[in-house]
Amino acid sequence: xxxxxxxxxxxxxxxxxxxxxxxxxxxxxxxxxxxxxxxxxxxxxxxxxxxxxxxxxxxxxxxxxxxxxxxxxxxxxxxxxxxxxxxxxxxxxxxxxxxxxxxxxxxxxxxxxxxxxxxxxxxxxxxxxxxxxxxxxxxxxxxxxxxxxxxxxxxxxxxxxxxxxxxxxxxxxxxxxxxxxxxxxxxxxxxxxxxxxxxxxxxxxxxxxxxxxxxxxxxxxxxxxxxxxxxxxxxxxxxxxxxxxxxxxxxxxxxxxxxxxxxxxxxxxxxxxxxxxxxxxxxxxxxx
Numbered sequence: 686x687x688x689x690x691x692x693x694x695x696x697x698x699x700x701x702x703x704x705x706x707x708x709x710x711x712x713x714x715x716x717x718x719x720x721x722x723x724x725x726x727x728x729x730x731x732x733x734x735x736x737x738x739x740x741x742x743x744x745x746x747x748x749x750x751x752x753x754x755x756x757x758x759x760x761x762x763x764x765x766x767x768x769x770x771x772x773x774x775x776x777x778x779x780x781x782x783x784x785x786x787x788x789x790x791x792x793x794x795x796x797x798x799x800x801x802x803x804x805x806x807x808x809x810x811x812x813x814x815x816x817x818x819x820x821x822x823x824x825x826x827x828x829x830x831x832x833x834x835x836x837x838x839x840x841x842x843x844x845x846x847x848x849x850x851x852x853x854x855x856x857x858x859x860x861x862x863x864x865x866x867x868x869x870x871x872x873x874x875x876x877x878x879x880x881x882x883x884x885x886x887x888x889x890x891x892x893x894x895x896x897x898x899x900x901x902x903x904x905x906x907x908x909x910x911x912x913x914x915x916x917x918x919x920x921x922x923x924x925x926x927x928x929x930x931x932x933x934x935x936x937x938x939x940x941x942x943x944x945x946x947x948x949x950x951x952x953x954x955x956x957x958x959x960x961x962x963x964x965x966x967x968x969x970x971x972x973x
Contacts, residue, residue: 695857696880697834705730707929718744722752722933726940728938732927734766740786766798773815786883795832800844801972807973826852839969842875860884865955866962884925891964903951916942
């Protein structure tokens with residue numbers, strides 16, 4: 686991977702903006718307003734998923750708003766993800782539904798959302814064969830130009846190693862929960878060594894980390910918001926970020942992360958918060 690200040694070049698050769706807007710639980714006018722503010726603030730990546738139920742809304746908002754901001758479809762980077770219920774034999778249909786719902790031509794990055802299949806026991810070995818079958822579908826759609834890049838979400842280092850050992854096309858991106866209380870050192874190391882871009886979600890710990898005393902102390906020292914400090918902590922490790930906010934002013938604030946740096950001391954101070962704490966309920970390490 687090669688990067689400039691606000692982009693990273695993925696292993697498939699395309700550029701991805703390091704800052705994106707997460708859209709989980711955003712719908713209707715709230716989604717429209719967030720996308721509008723994000724475009725004005727310089728966001729160029731937009732993250733959705735089949736299970737979010739807002740792929741069509743995001744696509745519609747972008748088609749309407751891009752011309753208002755003097756932008757074209759090629760100026761933005763759209764991410765979506767396969768519904769875990771569609772792993773295996775239904776993967777192709779699931780992918781085609783996402784393409785149709787987004788309605789913006791090829792999807793820039795399409796991910797397998799979860800290593801397990803919805804409805805299967807996490808320990809069932811069928812999870813492994815199902816996700817392998819799904820990956821083959823993504824490889825075919827990548828080869829046909831329907832997806833410009835493909836990747837995975839919520840994979841552990843074991844899941845990633847399994848995929849890297851069998852794939853025709855390696856994943857360009859691994860998206861996972863990542864913040865100072867869940868530093869994911871082993872997973873980040875494997876991604877770095879394998880040329881896979883690590884992309885964080887829940888960078889703010891669903892808002893809880895904004896109240897963490899150490900985060901607030903670093904923010905006060907830097908003259909920045911706690912959210913900006915948390916996002917900068919990830920970016921300085923080469924990790925892409927997808928902050929989400931229902932407050933449009935926060936969307937703008939969260940974009941101001943490329944004009945300052947955290948000192949090595951403050952990076953270490955935040956990293957020392959690592960305790961394996963997850964803010965998302967499910968743990969992918971349970972999936973066979």
